[in-house]
Amino acid sequence: MADAITLPSPANSADDILREARRLREGITGDVHEHLVEAIYTDAARIADRAVTRPDRAARPTFDRTLDRIVTSRVWGFPVMLALFAVMFWLTVSGANVPSAMIADVLIGQSYPWLRDAAASLGFPWWLRGVLVDGMYLATAWVISVMLPPMAIFFPMFTLLEDFGYLPRVAFNLDHLFKKAGAHGKQSMSTMMGFGCNAAGVVATRIIDSPRERLIAILTNNFALCNGRWPTQILVATLFIGGLVPAHLAGFVSAAAVVGVALLGVALTFATSWLLSRTVLRGEVSTFSLELPPYRPPRFWRTLYTSIIDRTLIVLWRAVVFALPAGAVIWLSANVHVGGASVAEHVIHGLNPLGLALGLNGVILLAYIVAIPANEIIIPTVLMLTVLSAKLTGVGEGAGVMFELDSDEAVKGILTAGGWTVLTGVNLMLFSLLHNPCSTTIYTIYKETGSARWTAVATLLPVAAGFALTFLVATVWRWVG
Amino acid sequence: MSSVLSSLSSAGSLPGGVLAWVLGGLLLAAIFWPRRGLVARWRSARRLAVRTRQEDALKHILKSEVNGRSASVASVAGVLKVGEDRAAGVLAELERGGLLSFEGGAPRLRPAGRELAQHVVRAHRLWESFLADQTGLGEAEWHRRAERQEHLLTQAQTEALAAKLGHPLHDPHGDAIPAEGEGLAADRGRLLTDVEAGAHVDVVHVEDEPEAVYRKLRALGLQPGMSAEVRVKSPEGVRLQVADLGEVELNSMLANNVTVVVRPAGASARGTGGVPLAVLPEGASARVAGLAPGCRGAERRRLLDLGFVPGTEVVVELKSPNGDPTAYRVRGAVIALRREQAAHIRTTALERAVA
Numbered sequence: 001m002a003d004a005i006t007l008p009s010p011a012n013s014a015d016d017i018l019r020e021a022r023r024l025r026e027g028i029t030g031d032v033h034e035h036l037v038e039a040i041y042t043d044a045a046r047i048a049d050r051a052v053t054r055p056d057r058a059a060r061p062t063f064d065r066t067l068d069r070i071v072t073s074r075v076w077g078f079p080v081m082l083a084l085f086a087v088m089f090w091l092t093v094s095g096a097n098v099p100s101a102m103i104a105d106v107l108i109g110q111s112y113p114w115l116r117d118a119a120a121s122l123g124f125p126w127w128l129r130g131v132l133v134d135g136m137y138l139a140t141a142w143v144i145s146v147m148l149p150p151m152a153i154f155f156p157m158f159t160l161l162e163d164f165g166y167l168p169r170v171a172f173n174l175d176h177l178f179k180k181a182g183a184h185g186k187q188s189m190s191t192m193m194g195f196g197c198n199a200a201g202v203v204a205t206r207i208i209d210s211p212r213e214r215l216i217a218i219l220t221n222n223f224a225l226c227n228g229r230w231p232t233q234i235l236v237a238t239l240f241i242g243g244l245v246p247a248h249l250a251g252f253v254s255a256a257a258v259v260g261v262a263l264l265g266v267a268l269t270f271a272t273s274w275l276l277s278r279t280v281l282r283g284e285v286s287t288f289s290l291e292l293p294p295y296r297p298p299r300f301w302r303t304l305y306t307s308i309i310d311r312t313l314i315v316l317w318r319a320v321v322f323a324l325p326a327g328a329v330i331w332l333s334a335n336v337h338v339g340g341a342s343v344a345e346h347v348i349h350g351l352n353p354l355g356l357a358l359g360l361n362g363v364i365l366l367a368y369i370v371a372i373p374a375n376e377i378i379i380p381t382v383l384m385l386t387v388l389s390a391k392l393t394g395v396g397e398g399a400g401v402m403f404e405l406d407s408d409e410a411v412k413g414i415l416t417a418g419g420w421t422v423l424t425g426v427n428l429m430l431f432s433l434l435h436n437p438c439s440t441t442i443y444t445i446y447k448e449t450g451s452a453r454w455t456a457v458a459t460l461l462p463v464a465a466g467f468a469l470t471f472l473v474a475t476v477w478r479w480v481g
Numbered sequence: 482m483s484s485v486l487s488s489l490s491s492a493g494s495l496p497g498g499v500l501a502w503v504l505g506g507l508l509l510a511a512i513f514w515p516r517r518g519l520v521a522r523w524r525s526a527r528r529l530a531v532r533t534r535q536e537d538a539l540k541h542i543l544k545s546e547v548n549g550r551s552a553s554v555a556s557v558a559g560v561l562k563v564g565e566d567r568a569a570g571v572l573a574e575l576e577r578g579g580l581l582s583f584e585g586g587a588p589r590l591r592p593a594g595r596e597l598a599q600h601v602v603r604a605h606r607l608w609e610s611f612l613a614d615q616t617g618l619g620e621a622e623w624h625r626r627a628e629r630q631e632h633l634l635t636q637a638q639t640e641a642l643a644a645k646l647g648h649p650l651h652d653p654h655g656d657a658i659p660a661e662g663e664g665l666a667a668d669r670g671r672l673l674t675d676v677e678a679g680a681h682v683d684v685v686h687v688e689d690e691p692e693a694v695y696r697k698l699r700a701l702g703l704q705p706g707m708s709a710e711v712r713v714k715s716p717e718g719v720r721l722q723v724a725d726l727g728e729v730e731l732n733s734m735l736a737n738n739v740t741v742v743v744r745p746a747g748a749s750a751r752g753t754g755g756v757p758l759a760v761l762p763e764g765a766s767a768r769v770a771g772l773a774p775g776c777r778g779a780e781r782r783r784l785l786d787l788g789f790v791p792g793t794e795v796v797v798e799l800k801s802p803n804g805d806p807t808a809y810r811v812r813g814a815v816i817a818l819r820r821e822q823a824a825h826i827r828t829t830a831l832e833r834a835v836a
Contacts (some may be wrong), residue, residue: 022660025650033647034781042788045812060798060810068799068808077802172817179819185806209783212617288616289782290817292799292808480784 044216051335064295071166077173077446082160085192092154093230099149107141127335135331136324139377143323144316146376150227151312154196159307162189163298171290181270183220183279184213185290192215192270194224195262198441199315201226202448212277212284218445219458220272222437223265228375229432233258235379238431239412240425257429265433268465282458315440322373322439330381334388348389359427359474361419363389370430374441378432380404383411386418423477427470434466524596526800531574533632534561536601538571539580543598547667551587595664601658604639605631606652607732611642613653613777620699624689645705653777655686655705655740674733677715683707686740694738702726703739706774758795758809759823767828776825788812789826 002290025032070076100439110119115137119129161167175185186208192199201221227231237257237399242250310316333344344366351362367381380403386392392414415424437445448453492613505716541560545552558568575587579675580594590598608627612618615658618626634642640661643649652658674760684707691696694833702722713720714739718732731739755770772781789795798815806817818826 022650026657034785037782037785037792041785041788044790045788045790045793060815072801074802089629172799172801172806172808175806175817175819176801185817238511283616283618287780288806288819288822289783290789290806292815292817294815 020290023096059296067295067403068169068292070171071169071332077474081170081173082217084166088154088157088161089195090430091157092150092227095148095153096227099152100145103145106235107145109136112138112141116157132332135329136327139327139330140320142377142380143319143374146231147228147314147374149314151197151200151306151315152229155200155307155311156304158193159303159311160194160298160434163303164224165293165295168290168292174291175288175290177270178273182213182275182281183270183273184210184288185215187213187217187269187273190221191224191266193227194221196227197311197315198222198224198226198437199318200311201446202441205448209289210287212281212286213288215281215454216276216446219276219454219461220269222441222458223269223272223433224460225262225265225433226375228438230258232375232378232432233261233429235408235411236425236428239408239415240420240422243412253273261429261433264430268434272461284382288457296426306327317427318440319374319438322443323377326370326439330384333370334384342475343390344385348385349350357474358431358470359423359477360431360470361424364424364431365417365430368435372436374438374440375432379411383414385416390414392417408454416434423474423481426477427473431466431470432475433468434462436460436463446480485528493782495685496608519780529619530634533565534571535575535578536582536597536632537561538568539590539594539598540605542581542600543595543602543665544592546590547665547666551684552619553587559778599659599663599665600636601631601637602665603643603661604634606656607642607646607649607650608657609636609640609654610646610649614646620653621696624692624695652764653705654689655684667741670740673711673719673731673736673739676711676741676743678711681744682711682741683744684709684739685742688738688740694735695798697737698731698738701729701731701735701773702727703731704773704775710727754831755825755827758797758818758828759807759820761797761809761828763797763800764829766794768831769793769795770827770829773825773827776822780822780825784822784826787816788814793825794831795828 028035052304071080071112112133115133116129119133128147147430158167168186170192171185171188171295174188177187178187187205188203189207190201192201193204198221199226202218204212205217205221207367229278232252237254238250245253246324251478301386333347334342338346347366348362351365353366355361355363363382363385367378371377371381383403442459446452447457449455454471509519513521515521524702538557538561541557542552545556552824553774554565554569554572557572558565561568561571563571567732568661572581572583574586575594576583580597581588581590593688608630609623612626613620614621641659643661648660649658657666657669662748672800673682673720674681676750684705686697687695687703687705703726707723709723709729710720711719712728716733718730719736721731723729737816756767757773758767761767769789770788772784776784793811796810797807798810801817806819807816808817808822809823810816
């Protein structure tokens with residue numbers, strides 16, 4: 001090609017030069033920019049090969065290769081994966097109880113009465129004490145005591161596996177399934193993170209470098225049942241589903257029900273990904289790449305530190321920021337009276353027709369509205385609102401204050417008095433899976449996508465699915481029963 | 482449930498007349514609202530349909546002119562898929578608008594008509610390039626979407642698009658994109674059916690109409706930028722040895738939709754040749770020869786970023802439990818690629834002396 005270049009003489013006008021440039025470009029096939037990029041890479045590679053000497057050792061250690069053969073093998077790949085995650089979840093759920101109880105004891109059992117007394121002795125009017133202590137403080141204390149321990153256990157374990165290099169192998173194993181749904185194998189990692197916390201799961205989608213697949217992962221993350229929803233699921237399953245079968249089967253059946261709801265969430269993740277990738281996200285750019293980094297011993301303390309700082313505390317901080325005003329709203333709604341009844345009772349009355357049509361009730365819907373900062377406070381809020389609206393006396397800690405009870409039987413007593421049936425229990429479990437993400441997650445989705453539109457889709461899509469499913473279940477239930 | 486019903490029935494207690502007025506007013510607004518009402522929408526859709534037909538007719542006449550064919554009322558009717566009366570009506574509209582004149586019964590473009598037609602062609606080809614390089618839409622959609630978009634892009638938008646794409650010279654089908662204000666060049670090359678056996682050719686254009694034929698060509702994998710040798714030629718069709726695909730048989734209908742230029746003897750083949758990385762067995766190693774021409778845009782840049790550059794050594798390291806994706810070792814990193822991606826990467830055997 002070099003012989004084709006004739007330098008234009010200085011007399012030539014700019015137009016001539018442009019025309020000559022165009023003529024030369026026409027001699028090049030394909031995109032000229034890509035040729036340039038390719039040439040630069042090739043040059044860089046040649047220079048590097050000449051200048052860099054590598055110590056004489058195997059390009060990949062045999063240890064890595066052997067381990068890879070096992071964790072990605074047809075026979076052992078999936079069992080190893082399932083076993084690891086079963087252990088992780090078991091450690092999280094069972095290990096979080098003790099520190100949770102300790103924190104609750106300090107923040108709620110000891111500090112809360114002290115703060116109430118302090119407010120009284122400082123001469124706060126009753127409503128100010130109510131908003132500050134019974135509302136804002138109590139809601140925040142609740143969120144911290146239920147949310148912090150599971151996250152502080154789950155995130156470091158997750159990060160250790162990530163640091164060791166195992167998680168990319170999981171994405172590698174599962175990519176086949178996600179590809180069928182039009183998604184990226186790395187979505188398996190953000191989904192698993194979502195089982196810990198959806199807000200953290202949404203942040204974890206940053207590892208997906210293809211814009212379309214990343215958006216899919218963000219929009220479907222809420223279908224992963226997060227830590228904040230497990231206690232609700234377990235409690236309701238124990239009370240209402242376990243109660244249907246003989247006592248010796250109760251534990252097994254209620255556990256199966258909870259796992260079933262979680263699996264339904266996974267199925268919905270795939271179904272929604274499939275639907276999104278074929279409808280609204282059809283034209284978005286999609287590329288795939290997944291690096292399998294070498295295994296390395298996890299840096300334990302450093303991992304612990306960064307996962308506590310980066311993941312746990314950031315998520316907790318956002319939850320606290322949202323819990324404070326929500327606590328005030330919860331307290332005010334239960335304690336501000338209009339026309340002889342509290343605001344909450346009016347709203348519950350208004351929501352009841354919709355709630356009952358969905359096989360739920362007005363109390364549950366209101367609880368999901370006011371408990372938007374964190375799914376953790378659903379049960380205390382439901383109990384408070386049920387006592388309030390059913391005019392029960394002798395339980396709880398005072399008018400319009402969230403509480404939890406030590407015995408499951410006492411909880412069931414209150415709920416049954418509030419009109420709960422087995423259908424309510426089943427549909428609450430479904431609605432707990434399928435409703436709007438908590439405010440922390442919504443805010444995180446907005447930060448990550450930078451788009452109000454996608455945030456609205458991510459928020460409303462699960463609510464719509466939840467309404468549809470619970471309505472369907474309730475209708476069939478009533479028709480059959 | 483019962484309170485839902487009672488709240489519904491309470492709506493019935495509104496005076497019926499008021500409700501009727503309100504509903505009627507809303508209905509009228511929905512129909513006649515300026516710019517957003519049904520009537521306004523219907524009229525703008527009509528205007529667009531009329532303009533689309535006119536512009537498509539101009540485009541057809543321009544393409545005929547530069548390729549030395551002559552357009553007629555019948556050929557315009559064929560392109561617009563309307564009857565001849567209708568086509569004659571469209572041409573008459575264009576003549577009244579000063580965009581074309583009739584010389585000896587054949588429509589000829591006047592300068593204003595030529596300028597408009599060139600803009601439409603340019604917008605079409607730029608939009609196809611945009612869809613190919615910057616979206617995830619499949620090849621099957623490019624032409625159809627560009628057919629619509631070419632009538633919507635203004636001059637300024639078209640220029641902005643060209644600048645954004647780096648002023649490409651060819652669209653993904655291999656057609657030249659005319660420069661702003663410059664005339665449309667005649668199509669390069671010859672139809673594959675006009676080439677003798679034994680010739681070495683470069684594919685420069687794969688016609689995207691009619692759709693059914695284009696779909697078959699796409700399924701064969703034939704794309705602009707590929708090099709081929711014409712092995713056998715007969716009235717029934719052509720057998721090609723394509724550098725990137727191996728042997729391909731085209732019947733004459735398919736061959737008639739492929740344009741090629743004949744390469745002078747001695748010029749080196751374009752295309753990359755070699756074996757797709759995707760077919761190599763586990764444990765094999767090879768050298769990257771290049772990326773297939775069909776791999777474009779973000780996908781191509783991603784593969785280059787990962788180091789799949791000509792000359793690089795690749796080892797097939799590991800298959801996932803389902804056989805897809807597969808992990809490859811390239812430049813010391815282990816990278817997993819899906820099967821379609823690995824099919825874009827062409828490799829040649831490793832010379833043993835170097836290894």
